[in-house]
Amino acid sequence: MRRRLALMLAFAAVPAASQGVAFPLGDPAALGAALQRHFNEPLRVEEIRRFGPVAALRVFFARRANSNEQWLVILRESHVVAVMDEARRLAREIQANLLAAHPDALLDVGTQAFIRQRSLPEGGQRLVFALPVLDGCRACAVIGIARIALDAGADGAWRGAVGLGTVPATTGQGWTADPRL
DSSP, rough: OHHHHHHHHHHHOOOGGGTTOOOOOOOHHHHHHHHHHTTSSOOEEEEEEEETTEEEEEEEEETTTTTOOEEEETTTTTTEEHHHHHHHHHHHHHTTTTTTTTTEEOOTTTOOOOEEEEEEETSSEEEEEEEEEEEEETTSSSEEEEEEEEEEOSSSSSEEEEEEEEEEESSSGGGGOOOEE
């Protein structure tokens, strides 16, 4: 019994990609089930955009208040990156660039829009996402639009995320439709 428990604990400590967990992009039902196991919460895959070994997924998480719709990036069908997590990591840098004009600037990491895919000159993919910058709270006015990029190599290996700057919000159009993005 102890030996079996020790083997189970050792197996549980191995990263998901090493356990043979796959995120099968060609089978939406299996992909949804794999993502539910990965995040340990109910979700529904609503959109898949493939770019070679990289894919952007729009996913609806049923239990997340104010951030149900999220974008994920799947790399080589074996690694998942949440745009929200990368935005959270970059939030301080993005907000710091706006503090002089907007001391209460708040990057809304729970809201994202897929903007475009670009091929990188050295090979690979750059997926660009936009996020609203709010004037202090989630119910406050949108004062800017931040852009972040998630990069992958030609083989689909993760290269990282980078902030691409912000643009002031304009009135009269939704922040996801701004032509400057």
